[in-house]
Amino acid sequence: MGLFETLSDQELVTGSKGGSEQYFSALVDRHTTSVYRVARSITGSHEEAEDVVQETFLRAFKNLGMFDESKSAFKTWLLTIARNQSVNIVSSVKRKALIFFGDRDKGEPELEFSSNPISQEPQDAETMLSIKQQFQMMEKALKKLPERQRTALLLKSQENLSYDEIASVMDVSVSSVESLIFRARKKIIGLMER
């Protein structure tokens, strides 16, 4: 385990503010997947999600001096930037035009899930097939959710953020987060029961 892996986000941020790129690189290694997942769940596009990841870290790096540790965790701040970037892309005129002319991400699946997301325990073929089907159904159900519901649900279940942190990332109240997650769950359960 390297030196940087043992440091907390806060220690890495302090080091980065001191001018060390190595500290910030460790933050990039640590949070790239989370930023990508949030961007991908909102944009539905691999290429756009990659752009968002790059832009998010670039902005974070440039504005690190403005980040206030007493107000939020670094990850929450970073995901807030990522969500805003993603929403801007989704609502951009250029993107709408590309979708209108059917020229965006041809042939690309909207969401990808790892092929073997289950625990390392050995599974028999029938169980694996059942699990795979379950994941495919969930993937379809997730795609049918409105962006805000999907984002709130994934920030909870995948990034394990608290409702307070999700509210901060999405710039909504905690009660809105409760409502978004509840409706998302109800809708997915309803879709999977069909």
Add this chain to the structure above:
Amino acid sequence: MRHVDYQKRISLLVDGELNEASAGDLLAHLTECPDCMRVYEQMASLNNTLAKVTISIPESHLAARVKALISGEPKEPWAGWNLSILKQVPIWALIAILAIGVGDMAGKTLTEALNNEEAPPRLDTLLQDNGESLSEIMINFGQGENSQ
């Protein structure tokens, strides 16, 4: 309480966002209500499955690209400064400081303000003060024009 209200609480329970007393009340209700128990099992199962799902990042060395991008990016000159002190200064104090600064520059040209020296008034450079009135100046000026 209606079933839908219990179900909202179930969603909070599976996320660990319900306080201990409310969680106790809800669990007591679940033992008596098969419908709500079913919703609880569905939501817990969904949470469990979603936690296992990982959206995979295709091989793109994304983190490496981000780091390469940042290493070529100059930081803003104020990066690293603690600007939070500015947020603690009342806005009226900032306005007062700005007003004093602008007030000090009143009636000065930019050159004067920067060089901190007083330039002669522009009118004086055009018209020498010989003790003549404005009408006398204009008459003399017209005569000069006519004599050419």
